[in-house]
Amino acid sequence: MRGRLLRLLRTPVGRIGLGLLTLLALLALLAPLLWGDRASTVDTGNLLGGPSAQHWVGTDNLGRDLFFRVLVATRLSLVLALLATALGVLLGLVLGIAPLLLGGRAGRLVVAAVNILVAFPSLLLVLFFAVVFGVGARGAALAIGVAIAPAFARLVQNLVAGVAERDFVAAARIAGVHPVRIVVRHVLPNIAEPLVVNATVTAGGVLLSFAGLSFLGLGVQSPDYDWGRLMQDGLSGIYTHPLAALAPGIAVILAGLAFNLTGEAVAGTFGDPSVRGRAWPGPGRDGDTDRGDDRGATTADPAEPLLEVGDLSVAFPSPTGVTRPVRGISLRIDAGEAVGVVGESGSGKSLTALAIARLVEEPGRVAAKRLRFCGADLRGSIDPVLLGTSLAVVFQDPMSSFNPVMRIGSQLAEVGRQHQGLSRRAAFARAVDRLRAVRVQDPERRARQYPHEFSGGMRQRAMIGMGLMGSPRLIIADEPTTALDVTVQRQVLALLRDIRREENAALLLISHDVSVVAEVCDRVLVMYAGRIVEDLPAAELRTRARHPYTRALVAAVPDMATDPTEPLATIPGQPVDPAHVPVGCAYAARCPWATDRCREEDPVLRSDPAGHRVACWHADEQRSGEPTGLRLTKGGAA
Incomplete structure (x- = not known):
C-alpha cells in the first residue's frame, strides 16, 4: 500500500487529484466544527448582500454568509454522494458477477434485466426512483444508487465475461476452487483497474446528480443544505447576485475533478505489476504446520483403464437446432500410456479434452454412456479434489493460462492449499519444488515473479509445474508447444517424457503436428468432424x-x-x-x-x-x- 501511495504521488495527476481530495476531506471533517455557527448566523441587516471584505461571496435572503455555507455543505454533499456511489457500485458488482455464479437460465435472466434497465436514460431512472423512494436526502441517495447500478453492472458483466474465458480461470475450476473464491481471487483483481476508474468517475457524476435533485427540490430539504440546495436558493438572484448560485456550482466542479483525477492516477497504479500483488511467504516465514499432501489420492483398480470414455458427445444450441462438434467419441487410456490426438482445426480435439475434464460450461451439454477416471464416474457429482490433484491440464497459451496479477508461486501454491490441505509455507515450498522439477532455474526467485516476467518456454514449464502440484495420474496437454521455437519445443516435449517416467503419469497430447505426436506418444487417435476415424500405434502412423x-x-x-x-x-x-x-x-x-x-x-x-x-x-x-x-x-x- 505504501508503494502504491508513493507511486501515486510521483505523478502530477495523482498529486493534484489527491491534493483536491484531501482538501475536500478536511473541509468535510472540519468545516462544520469551525464555521458551522457563522454559516447559520442570521443577519437581517445584510440580506442578499453582495461580495464584501466581511462576506467574500455575499449573503443569502436571511443574511447568512454564503462562503461559509458552501464550506459547511461539503460534508453532507460528499457523504451523500459517496453513499449513493457505494450503493450503486455494490449493486452493480452483485448484478455483474451474478451470471458467472448462477449460470444457466438464472444468469441469463440477470443479464436480460440489466440490459433492459440500461436501455432507459439514467436521468429518467433517477427521477423515477426519486419518486418511488420519496423526497429527501435518504430517498435521493437510494434513487441515485439504484439508478447508476445497471450501467456499472453492464461494465462488470463485460469485464467478467472476458476474464472468465481465460485459461487460468478454467484451471482454477478444474482444481475445484469454489466459484466465490474464483471471483474474489482471479476475476476481480483482473478487472479492478477499469472498475476503480469507473467508480471514481461515477462519484463525480453522482455529486452532480445530487446537486440536480436538490436543485429541483427532490433532494436535501431545509433546514439541511448541500451544494445543490444552495444553488436553488441562489437562483432567484442570479442576475443581481450571481455568486450565490455560482459558488456552490464551482464546488461541485472541483469535487468532481478531484475524484476523476484521483481515479485516473489510481488506475495507473493498479496497472503497474511492480506494485501489485503479494508474495507468498517462503519456507520458514510462518509457523503453520504441514497437514499432509495426500488428499485426493485415488485407489483405482490397477487392472482397470485409467480413463475410459464411451460414446462421448458435446452439443451446443444453435439457430438451426443443436450443433454437435463432438459425436460419439470412445477411447481408453491406461496408466502410464501416452496417447496423441491429431486432426485439423475444428475436428473436436480440444473440446473432447475439455469434456473429459468437465470444463464444458453452459449452454454446452456433455453426454456419455461411460466416462470413468481413476475408477470414479465423471458423469455425476464427484469430489473436486480428484480432478484437482489427479488430472493436470496444460493449456495451449501459457500467457493466458496464468492470472497476470498474481505471482507464479502463489498460483501454484493455491492448488496445494485448496486440495492438499497444505499450510501457506508448505504450499509455497511445494510450488518452488515443482518449478525446480520442471527445470526452471533459480525457482525461489522465479516463484515471486509475475507471468509477464517469464519467457514463453518458462511459462509453459511453470504451467506443467502447476499440474504437478498434486500427484497427476493423467496429463492433458493441449498444443503445449504452440508459438514456441523449435529448441524450446523440443525441451518441453522432453520434459513431458521425463515427467511421464518419473510420475508414472499417462499423457493425452493434442497437437496439429503429426511428427510431434509420432515422436512422443505410444498411440495416436485421428479425429475428423467430431469423431475418431482411426486409432493406431504411433510407430505405424x-x-x-x-x-x-x-x-x-x-x-x-x-x-x-x-x-x-x-x-x-x-x-x-x-x-x-x-x-x-x-x-x-x-x-x-x-x-x-x-x-x-x-x-x-x-x-x-x-x-x-x-x-x-x-x-x-x-x-x-x-x-x-x-x-x-x-x-x-x-x-x-x-
Missing part, C-alpha cells in the same frame, strides 16, 4: 495408416526427404462445418476413395485383431502410394 484422411495428414507434413522444388502437399476441400455434417462419411467430399456407400452410410469404428481401429468402408482394400486425390498445390501443410 507413417507406414500402416489405413484411413485416407490419416494418410493425407501424414503426407502433408514435409520431412527431410521432401523435394524443396516441388509444391507442398495439401488436402483438397475444407473441413466439415459441425452445424452441417453431411449424411454418410463426413470425409467423403474430400476423399479420393469415396463411393456411393460412403455418401450414404456413416462407417463405424471397427477393430482388427491387433487393436487397430479405423472407420472407413474401404480401409481393408489394398492401396499403393498416397490417395490419388491428395493434390500437390501451392500452399502450406494441413
